[in-house]
Amino acid sequence: xxAAAASxxxxxxxxxxxxxxxAATGPMxxxxxxxxxxxxFVVMPLALLAYVSVHDDPALTTFGLSQYRKFLGDAFxxxxxxxxxxxxxxxxxxxxxxxxxxxxxxxxxxxRWQALLMLLIxxxxxxxxxxxxxxxxxxxxxxxxxxxxxxxxxxxDAPLKLLYTPGAVTVALAQIELPLMxxxxxxxxxxxxxxxxxxxLALGAGRWRTFVQVTLPLSMPGLLAGCLxxxxxxxxxxxxxxxxxxxxxxxxxxxxxxxxxxxxDYPFAATIAVILLVSVLxxxxxxxxxxxxxxxxxHG
Amino acid sequence: xxxxxxxAGQGGAGAGTDPxxxxxxxxxxxxxxxxxHSFALVFGVLCTVSIVLLxxxxxxxxxxxxTSGFSLKFPPPGWSWRWYLALWxxxxxxxxxxxxxxxxAAIATSVSIVLAVAAALAIARRREAWARWVESLFLSxxxxxxLALGLALLMLFxxxxxxxxxxxxxxxxxxxxxxxxxxxxxxxxxxxxASLLESARSLGASPVHAFRTxxxxxxxxxxxxxxxxxxxxxxxxxxxSLFLSxxxxxxxxxxxxxIIESNLDVRAAAVSGVLIAATLLMxxxxxxxxxxSRHLR
Numbered sequence: 001x002x003a004a005a006a007s008x009x010x011x012x013x014x015x016x017x018x019x020x021x022x023a024a025t026g027p028m029x030x031x032x033x034x035x036x037x038x039x040x041f042v043v044m045p046l047a048l049l050a051y052v053s054v055h056d057d058p059a060l061t062t063f064g065l066s067q068y069r070k071f072l073g074d075a076f077x078x079x080x081x082x083x084x085x086x087x088x089x090x091x092x093x094x095x096x097x098x099x100x101x102x103x104x105x106x107x108x109x110x111x112r113w114q115a116l117l118m119l120l121i122x123x124x125x126x127x128x129x130x131x132x133x134x135x136x137x138x139x140x141x142x143x144x145x146x147x148x149x150x151x152x153x154x155x156x157d158a159p160l161k162l163l164y165t166p167g168a169v170t171v172a173l174a175q176i177e178l179p180l181m182x183x184x185x186x187x188x189x190x191x192x193x194x195x196x197x198x199x200x201l202a203l204g205a206g207r208w209r210t211f212v213q214v215t216l217p218l219s220m221p222g223l224l225a226g227c228l229x230x231x232x233x234x235x236x237x238x239x240x241x242x243x244x245x246x247x248x249x250x251x252x253x254x255x256x257x258x259x260x261x262x263x264x265d266y267p268f269a270a271t272i273a274v275i276l277l278v279s280v281l282x283x284x285x286x287x288x289x290x291x292x293x294x295x296x297x298x299h300g
Numbered sequence: 301x302x303x304x305x306x307x308a309g310q311g312g313a314g315a316g317t318d319p320x321x322x323x324x325x326x327x328x329x330x331x332x333x334x335x336x337h338s339f340a341l342v343f344g345v346l347c348t349v350s351i352v353l354l355x356x357x358x359x360x361x362x363x364x365x366x367t368s369g370f371s372l373k374f375p376p377p378g379w380s381w382r383w384y385l386a387l388w389x390x391x392x393x394x395x396x397x398x399x400x401x402x403x404x405a406a407i408a409t410s411v412s413i414v415l416a417v418a419a420a421l422a423i424a425r426r427r428e429a430w431a432r433w434v435e436s437l438f439l440s441x442x443x444x445x446x447l448a449l450g451l452a453l454l455m456l457f458x459x460x461x462x463x464x465x466x467x468x469x470x471x472x473x474x475x476x477x478x479x480x481x482x483x484x485x486x487x488x489x490x491x492x493x494a495s496l497l498e499s500a501r502s503l504g505a506s507p508v509h510a511f512r513t514x515x516x517x518x519x520x521x522x523x524x525x526x527x528x529x530x531x532x533x534x535x536x537x538x539x540x541s542l543f544l545s546x547x548x549x550x551x552x553x554x555x556x557x558x559i560i561e562s563n564l565d566v567r568a569a570a571v572s573g574v575l576i577a578a579t580l581l582m583x584x585x586x587x588x589x590x591x592x593s594r595h596l597r
Contacts, residue, residue: 026421026511031434034419034478038437041475045452052455098350101343118593119583120354125596126529127358127579128536130553131572134560135357138364138569143373145360175353182350183596206332207339228443236445239538239553243560253447257542260451270455273448284443 046277053270060267067271077255084252085279087169088235094174095181095230096223102178103185103222104215125179133240136172137163140244164246172244173234180233181226188222189215220294228287232280252276358576365569372564383570391567397555398571404466404541404551405534408473409481409527415474416481417523421515424486425494435486442479449475450543457544464546472540477530481523484595488522489515525595528586532579 056062071077106117124132139145140162147159162168192215200210216223238253245251252272260269360374365383367376387394419438423431441449450472457468492515500510541551552571559568586592 025425026418028422030418031422034415034438034482035434037415037474037478041453041456041471042441042449043437045449045456048455048459049448049452098346098353101346102350102354104343105347119587120351122593122596123580123583124354124358126532126583128532128553128556128572128575130536130538130556130560131361131575132357134556134568134572135361137560137564138372138374139357139360141372141564143371145374148374175357178350178354179596206335208335211339232443232445236447236539238447238542239557243557253445253539256447256451260454260543266455269451273445273451276445277448280443280445 049270049273049277052267053274055267058264058266067267068275070268071271071275080250080252080255081275081279083249084235084276087166087173087241087251088231088283090170091173091177091234092181092227092231094170095178096227098174099178099181099226100185100223103182103189106182106186107189121179121182124176125183129176129237130239132176133172133243136168136175136240136244140168140172163244164248166245166249169241169245169249173237173240176237176240177230177234180229184222184225184229185219186222188219188225192218217294221291224287224291224294228284231283231287235280236276361569361572362576365566365573367566367569370566372566372569383566384573387567387570387574393550394552394555394567394571397550397552400549401535401552404469404473405477405531407470408477408534409531411470411474412478412481412530413523413527416478416526417485417519420482420485420489421511424489435482438482439479441476442483445539446476446537447539447542450540453540454543464544466546466549468546469541469544469549469551472544473534473537476537476540477534480530480533481526484522484526484529485519487595488519492518521590522595524590525586525592528582528590528592529596 052060053067054063054065056064056066102117102121106114106121109117141147142159142161144162146162147156150156151159196214196218197210200214201207205213235251236253238257241249241251242254253276256269256272256276259265259272263269364372364374364376366379366381367373368378368380368382369376416438423434453468453472453475454464457464462468496518497510497514500514501507505513536553537551538553538557541554545551545554556568556571559565583592
C-alpha cells in the first residue's frame with residue numbers, strides 16, 4: 001500500500017519534460033488501430049444518434065426537428081430532464097459536503113492509516129455498482145436496518161416507506177459516487193504546501209478563515225474535477241436510479257431505455273440521448289472553464 | 301496568542317496601558333478556542349459520517365448474505381450458508397451469467413490492452429494539438445453517459461444489419477474499457493525518463509528491443525492498473541450490455557438487476573458477498589503489484 005503515498009497528480013503532465021520527439025515516443029501508426037476503432041464504434045454511432053434524432057418517423061424518411069419539438073414542448077419530458085439534472089446537483093453537493101472532510105482527514109493521517117483509508121475509499125469504487133445499489137435496497141427496505149432501529153426504539157409504529165423516494169435515490173447515489181469526489185480532492189489537498197496554512201494560522205486567521213481563504217481556493221482544481229465526475233456519473237446512473245428510485249420517478253436514462261426498447265421509438269430515444277449528452281457536455285465545459293481559471297489561481 | 305494580542309491592539313488606542321487589556325486577551329483567546337473547536341467538531345462529524353457511509357453498505361450486505369431466513373431482514377433471524385449453497389447448487393442461470401460476464405470482461409480487456417497501449421505509446425508524449433484532441437477522444441467514454449453510447453451502437457449494428465451477438469457485446473465493452481487502459485498507460489509513459497531509452501538506443505538496442513527491455517517493464521504497473529480497473533468496470537457494466545447483448549446472453553449485473561427488481565431473492569445477497577470478497581482480494585493483490593489506488597486519482 002506504499003504506493004498510496006506517492007502522488008503523480010494532474011500536475012505530472014505539465015512537469016514532465018516531454019519534447020515533441022523523443023526515444024520514448026512510438027511511431028504514429030501505432031495509434032491507428034485504436035483511432036480506427038473509435039472512429040467506427042464511438043464517433044460514427046454518436047453521429048448516427050444525432051442523425052436519427054432529426055427525423056420525424058422511425059423509418060427515417062422525413063427530415064425534421066419534430067422530435068425535439070415533442071421533447072421540449074411537453075411538460076412531462078421537461079420535468080424528467082429537470083429531475084435528472086437536479087438529482088445530479090443534489091448528489092454532487094452532498095458528496096462534496098461529506099467527501100471534503102474525509103479527503104482532508106486523509107492528508108492529515110499517518111501513512112499507516114492512509115493506507116487503510118485508501119482501501120476503504122477504493123474498495124466501494126471497484127465493487128460492482130449493482131451490489132452497492134442492492135445494499136441500499138437492503139438498508140432502506142421495510143425490514144431493513146433503518147426501519148428495524150426506528151421501530152425497535154419505539155420512534156415509529158409501522159415501518160416507513162423509505163425505498164422509492166427522491167431522498168433515497170439522492171442518499172444512495174451520494175454514497176455510491178463518494179469515492180469519485182474524494183480521490184481528486186485527496187490529490188489536490190496533498191499538493192498544497194502545508195506552510196501556507198501554517199502561515200495563515202500564525203498570522204492570526206482562525207481555522208474557518210484559513211479554510212475559506214487558503215485551503216478551499218487552493219483545492220479548487222480537485223474539487224471541480226470531483227464535482228464533474230460525480231455529476232456525470234450520477235445523472236447517468238441507470239441501475240441505482242431504477243432500483244432505489246422505483247418506477248414512479250422517471251429519470252433520463254430509464255426514459256431513453258423505455259422509449260428505445262419498450263416503445264421502439266428510436267428517433268425519440270435518440271433525441272433523449274442527444275439532449276442528455278448535450279446537458280452533460282454543457283456542464284462539463286462550463287466546469288472546465290471554471291477549472292482553468294482556478295488553476296491560474298493555484299499556480300499564478 | 302499572537303492573534304488575540306493583535307485583535308486586542310486594534311480594539312482601543314491605549315490597549316497596552318489599559319488595565320482591562322489582560323482580561324480582553326483572555327476573552328479573545330476563549331473565542332479563538334471556540335472557533336478552533338467548532339471547526340474540529342464540524343469536520344470531525346462529517347468525516348465520521350462519510351467513513352460510516354463508505355463501510356456500512358458493504359458490511360450490511362455481507363452480514364445479510366449469511367441469513368438463515370427467506371427475506372432480506374436486517375439483522376438476520378439466524379445464521380447459515382444456505383444461500384451460498386443455493387447459489388452453487390441450483391442457480392445455473394446465475395452461474396451462467398457470471399461466466400459470460402467473466403468472458404466478456406476478459407476478452408474486452410485483452411483487446412483494450414493491445415489497442416490502448418499501442419495508441420498511448422504513439423501519442424501520450426506528443427505535445428501537438430492534434431495529439432491532445434485524439435487523446436480526449438480516447439478518454440471521452442469516461443465522461444459520456446454510457447447508456448447513450450449503448451443505444452448509438454445498437455442503432456449502428458441494426459443499420460449495418462449484423463444483428464446482436466457475443467461480438468457486438470465485446471465491441472461495446474472495448475469502447476468503455478480502452479479509456480481506462482489508455483489513461484493509466486499514458487500517465488506511466490509521461491513519467492518515463494526518456495534518457496533511459498536514449499541510452500539503450502545509443503548502446504545499439506533496436507527500437508523493438510529497447511521497448512521490450514526498457515519501456516515495457518517501466519510502464520507495466522500502469523498497464524496492469526488500467527487493465528484491472530477496466531476489467532472491473534466491464535464486469536459491472538449494465539448500460540452497454542442492456543442494448544448490445546442478444547436474447548440468449550445475459551450478463552451478471554443485468555441478471556442481478558432483474559432479481560433485485562422482481563422478487564428480491566436472497567441469492568442476490570450471496571452473489572454480492574462473493575463479488576465483494578473477490579474484489580477485496582483482487583484489490584489487495586493489485587495494490588501490491590501495481591499500486592492501483594494511485595491510478596484511480
